[in-house]
Amino acid sequence: MKSLIAALALSTALVAPGLAMARPVTLTVNMAQYGGQGAYLAVYVTDPSGAYAGSLWMAGGKSKYYKHLSDWAQFTGGDTAQVDGITGASVGAGRQLELSMDLADALFDAGYTLHIDAAVEDMRDSPNEVAVPLTAAGAGTPVSGRRYIADFTYGF
Amino acid sequence: MTTTMRMQTAATTDADRRAFTQPGTLTLRIDKMKRAFAVLLMTTGLCAGLGAGSVVLAAGQGLPLRPDASPKSWLGPGAPLTLIDDDGDEGEGSWFWSLSDDDDDDDDCEEDDDDEGGDGCSVGAAGNAAKAGTVPPPQNGLFTDGAAPVVTSN
Numbered sequence: 001m002k003s004l005i006a007a008l009a010l011s012t013a014l015v016a017p018g019l020a021m022a023r024p025v026t027l028t029v030n031m032a033q034y035g036g037q038g039a040y041l042a043v044y045v046t047d048p049s050g051a052y053a054g055s056l057w058m059a060g061g062k063s064k065y066y067k068h069l070s071d072w073a074q075f076t077g078g079d080t081a082q083v084d085g086i087t088g089a090s091v092g093a094g095r096q097l098e099l100s101m102d103l104a105d106a107l108f109d110a111g112y113t114l115h116i117d118a119a120v121e122d123m124r125d126s127p128n129e130v131a132v133p134l135t136a137a138g139a140g141t142p143v144s145g146r147r148y149i150a151d152f153t154y155g156f
Numbered sequence: 157m158t159t160t161m162r163m164q165t166a167a168t169t170d171a172d173r174r175a176f177t178q179p180g181t182l183t184l185r186i187d188k189m190k191r192a193f194a195v196l197l198m199t200t201g202l203c204a205g206l207g208a209g210s211v212v213l214a215a216g217q218g219l220p221l222r223p224d225a226s227p228k229s230w231l232g233p234g235a236p237l238t239l240i241d242d243d244g245d246e247g248e249g250s251w252f253w254s255l256s257d258d259d260d261d262d263d264d265c266e267e268d269d270d271d272e273g274g275d276g277c278s279v280g281a282a283g284n285a286a287k288a289g290t291v292p293p294p295q296n297g298l299f300t301d302g303a304a305p306v307v308t309s310n
Contacts, residue, residue: 022300054296080285085293087285101305
């Protein structure tokens with residue numbers, strides 16, 4: 001019995017910190033009625049110094065078009081490994097993209113910024129379409145995009 | 157002399173008189189006509205010569221004659237073509253997607269369910285990134301549990 005309790009305590013001690021470090025986040029992108037084809041979107045994070053920290057999602061399946069997500073492409077050199085396993089379909093005009101993920105708690109209130117680059121076939125590229133600091137206070141506050149995104153919101 | 161004869165004679169005489177009273181007119185006209193004919197003959201000769209020349213040239217190179225022969229046809233079969241411009245879609249800030257680049261591309265792999273192995277969308281196909289759910293997400297320190305984001309609506 002004692003050994004069982006000890007094992008339980010040990011496992012809790014190991015798991016609890018992990019739970020505290022994770023934060024379930026929902027990203028919601030509402031696309032504007034821009035009158036064009038499905039948009040490619042690159043969702044990624046930069047650290048407090050502005051350096052690329054990693055990608056969260058790539059909407060759009062063909063890597064040959066990633067060069068039009070120019071800021072993301074510049075950060076990553078177009079390396080598709082950065083978005084392996086986090087790639088989905090492009091997002092049509094007027095549609096919504098909702099992503100649920102567990103993000104590291106350390107990203108919030110620490111100077112990290114979430115960026116979205118957007119590009120649409122036969123239309124202008126829109127690097128840094130959205131740039132929003134990741135803060136607890138900013139959760140739930142819609143941020144307007146520059147061209148193709150009507151608004152972007154992140155929430156817990 | 158009869159009246160008719162007098163009139164004809166008069167007319168002739170009148171014409172002659174006009175010719176003589178304006179001595180340069182008729183000669184001028186003739187000169188102009190001669191010049192016109194000369195120019196016409198020259199241009200005809202030139203065109204005919206060009207046509208004959210192309211026939212000879214083509215025949216010499218074994219090229220088929222085409223009515224719409226372009227300068228390219230003057231090149232031999234092995235002559236390299238110089239690329240003048242790469243493609244037009246590198247415009248600064250603009251996405252001049254040439255659909256001819258990818259004839260089948262209206263959108264990408266949107267119909268994931270029907271297009272598993274499809275055209276340029278399958279995992280690893282043509283260097284495309286792996287779709288969510290097929291491989292673990294990148295180990296970039298952003299995801300805590302190693303699970304890929306879940307798309308709940310689109």
